[in-house]
Amino acid sequence: MTDLNLAIIGNCSFGALIDRNARVTWACLPRFDSDPTFCSLLGNSGDDPDTGFFDIVVQRHVRSEQRYLHNTAVLITTLFDDQGGAVEITDFAPRYRRLERSFRPTLMVRMIRPVEGHPCITIRLRPAYNYGAAKPEFTRGSNHIRYVMPDLALRCTTSGSVSYLQDEIPFMLDEPITMLIGADEPLASPILDAGRDFLEHTIDYWQNWSRFLSVPFEWQKAVIRAAITLKLCNFEETGAIIAAMTTSIPEAPDSGRNWDYRYCWLRDGYFVVQALNRLGATKTMEGYIQYVTNIVARTDGGRLQPVYGVALNQRLVEHEVDTLPGYRGMGPVRYGNQAYEHIQNDVYGSVILAATQTFFDERLTRQGDVSLFERLEAVGERCVELYDKPDAGLWELRTKARVHTYSSVMCWA
Incomplete structure (x- = not known):
């Protein structure tokens, strides 16, 4: 098995x-x-x-x-x-x-x-x-x-x-x-x-x-293997980095919390950029920042979804399939993710923190300009509007909204 x-x-x-x-x-x-x-x-x-x-x-x-x-x-x-x-x-x-x-x-x-x-x-x-x-x-x-x-x-x-x-x-x-x-x-x-x-x-x-990776003196093998694994989750055509290659692996046995993670969560943006920056993987980092800024350009100051497809897909309609029983029989098996419909206000701060790297990193070939600044400024204005509003939060609650400290702090960041 x-x-x-x-x-x-x-x-x-x-x-x-x-x-x-x-x-x-x-x-x-x-x-x-x-x-x-x-x-x-x-x-x-x-x-x-x-x-x-x-x-x-x-x-x-x-x-x-x-x-x-x-x-x-x-x-x-x-x-x-x-x-x-x-x-x-x-x-x-x-x-x-x-x-x-x-x-x-x-x-x-x-x-x-x-x-x-x-x-x-x-x-x-x-x-x-x-x-x-x-x-x-x-x-x-x-x-x-x-x-x-x-x-x-x-x-x-x-x-x-x-x-x-x-x-x-x-x-x-x-x-x-x-x-x-x-x-x-x-x-x-x-x-x-x-x-x-x-x-x-x-x-x-x-x-x-x-x-050419920047690695610490200790744990070099583990860091290099983790870097290669992160790179393998990169959809290079657009710069997206997916959360996982799989769908419907249970969060806990027989919990039913089986979600499709083959998409790109904006919440991960800041952490991905920081990890790639520390590794010195600037080309992959630059591609990912380009993916994020393309999303910002498409929304033009409007609502940001928590998650997008690898080709900037917005609609990720969630379905259950009955043709596969699930990992070790623990279904359901799903494709698509309802989280794209959620209100998760922390994503605005995550996007700004990820994209600002383009203004301060001289190694990047695509530097931030006035146009990008104005788009990020519009995202910042959304933060001001939403910092104290209820949302689904970090935990992606599906049935109720509340004010989450994490979302408020990320809007402030």
């Missing part, structure tokens, strides 16, 4: 969660708030889900080891059998600079190789759509399978046997296999070469990115 001790891969367009046995249990494609293609994290509570996952089953499996390559978002999982055999699985999403711009395709790379003995494995790739309600149609080519869904077509290109993959036939792993799962596009180079190139460039990107 999958627990919440999950590893994360991604490339600042989408992310995937992988358990200790190398099962992809959650991934929304092509972006964080999409319908989950892999959703077994919220599926049945047994050890063997029916659909919505991607795993490598090692016969007579006895234990697993998992680690990240040093200072990267490249995950290595090793599965051992009771005959002395071992399989190493490398998972990542390509990310690097190409043609003077960020290259972050909707693509997962999975590289499988035997490291000890002759392990017998089964590859199971079972995407789903409509929150686990339906399975895609598929067609096959000589080196790939296409999984066709109403709003997405995935192509899995493999250097291994397509028949073994399609029919989930166990086989002896005698040589490395590379699998590319992503947008329905043909490769421009041989799959093994493409996989190696993606891996080398992605490792180089993350290690270079980590090299």
